[in-house]
Amino acid sequence: MEGDGTTGWHISRPSARGAPLADAGSMSIRAVLGRVFSSVDASGPRPVLTLGSGDPTACASFRPPPEAEDAIVDALRSGKHNGYSPTIGVLSARRAIAEYLSRDLPYQLSRDDIYLTSGCCQAIDVMISILAQPGSNILLPKPGFPLYESRTMFSNLEDRHFNLIPDRGWEADLESVEALADENTVAMVIVNPSNPCGSVYSHDHLAKIAETARKLGIIIIADEVYDHLAFGNKPFIPMGIFADIVPVITVGSISKRWLVPGWRLGWIAMCDLNGILKEAKVDKLIESYINITNDPATFIQGAVPQIIANTKEDYFMKILNLLRNSADLCYGKIKETRGITCPHKPEGSMFVMAKLDLSCLDGIQDDLDFCCRLAKEESVIVLPGSALGMKDWIRITFAMDMPTLENALERIKSFCQRHAKLEA
CATH class of the missing domain: 3.40.640.10 (Type I PLP-dependent aspartate aminotransferase-like (Major domain))
Structure with missing residues (x-):
């Protein structure tokens, strides 16, 4: 490694050999969600509701046995x-x-x-x-x-x-x-x-x-x-x-x-x-x-x-019932929201993919822009689909308690109504 004349330390600057690590790290869900989180208005009056990550443990309903x-x-x-x-x-x-x-x-x-x-x-x-x-x-x-x-x-x-x-x-x-x-x-x-x-x-x-x-x-x-x-x-x-x-x-x-x-x-x-x-x-x-x-x-x-x-079987059944009810709520609310469509009702895991109809949304450039503006205006975090290889889609996590999920989905609906293009 060559010495750095500025710092005196023998640390090489990023090179072609180091590029894969930098590029790979920038693709992670954590990195993309970090960009979305940076748009949140920290001084806003409402709590941030996170529907972007795959960690359900922030919700008291999803505790281990x-x-x-x-x-x-x-x-x-x-x-x-x-x-x-x-x-x-x-x-x-x-x-x-x-x-x-x-x-x-x-x-x-x-x-x-x-x-x-x-x-x-x-x-x-x-x-x-x-x-x-x-x-x-x-x-x-x-x-x-x-x-x-x-x-x-x-x-x-x-x-x-x-x-x-x-x-x-x-x-x-x-x-x-x-x-x-x-x-x-x-x-x-x-x-x-x-x-x-x-x-x-x-x-x-x-x-x-x-x-x-x-x-x-x-x-x-x-x-x-x-x-x-x-x-x-x-x-x-x-x-x-x-x-x-x-x-x-x-x-x-x-x-x-x-x-x-x-x-x-x-x-x-x-x-x-x-x-x-x-x-x-x-x-x-x-x-x-x-x-x-x-x-x-x-x-x-x-x-x-x-x-x-x-671990008792009734624990697993309880979690499945929670997920089934929250998935039903999520799918139903998306269907009510103009500008977002869900092609398939979730049947497993903790996620649903929803497609953005940008023709219905005024001034929204792409999925990342949608997510960053949603974070800034409504303090709701969802994952841009481009992080998953699906541009102009979003991934929503529904593993959370029903009142919080309903609140977050209502905020998404309000956001889409506020940015809706006027019909001719």
Whole structure:
């Protein structure tokens, strides 16, 4: 590194080599929401209502089960979980997660199929990093979770985007998947239940995805961080049930179903009935990469078996009912608001995508402009769709208490009425 004549410190200025990190960081949801938040009038009389992030814990209605909190206390007080953990995870936690995931599968995962990570984000980091070979590419959904784009950019792995079709419940456009894939394609990512779309895939559609991936000779990375958060007509079905057709890497965490995103406990599960991933030594690559990264906190790992075993089903049903009611409210209010349309009622996760009709809104340039003006005038935060690859759309989070959500949606409606173009 060259010395800086101004400061005297040997710190290099940003270069082409550092550009991917700067560019990747600017694409994150946190970075985009930071730009929107900067538009808020801090001196305004009304509280800021945040419908932009995927963290429901700010709402008192979305608390973790007491059994999970008790499990953490027990793990801490046991004195057994104060040291370093094995890099791939504590044995009892890996076994418990294998059993948990196997409940929904026609076969049994073993502890050796499970690798623990610091949240689902690290699981994504691991998989993108080990797949990033020179010249390779990966197929990502559009719209999708932007961490995938950030990680591929930083790892110099080419991303190619296949469309999700709004009018078909945000199903994957499998014709575009086939058109995008080539001999250098290493994997296809699906997110189900969907962030950001709020969709839940049917058994038939998942089967078609599996058959398409087999035809192309690529693996599937199934992001199931919102597993079982399905409250519509379609149940959650894990991609791993098709592991006899195509190798599936499932990434997930306890963050969303147990409402503890800050606990940072995630996993990678290899669903590899035909041994294709093991033959390609993907398991060894995962373990090697995890050996040079951080582990989840040991006491969280130690608590996992008790968290899974002791949480009562009525807790999960309560959360699903809260999400179903708030999704109904959100969808209904959007339908009442001129200038915004929602092509598909959310059936899962905590989000809905809504399209802006800028022809109805006077002086609004694009989705970022809409969100920044909404923040300034109404103290309401929503995420611009351009952060998710969908220009002139917005993502709304509905995981909050009903009065607050209704207040926020009424403010959005007032904003759109105030900026409505006069009809000729």
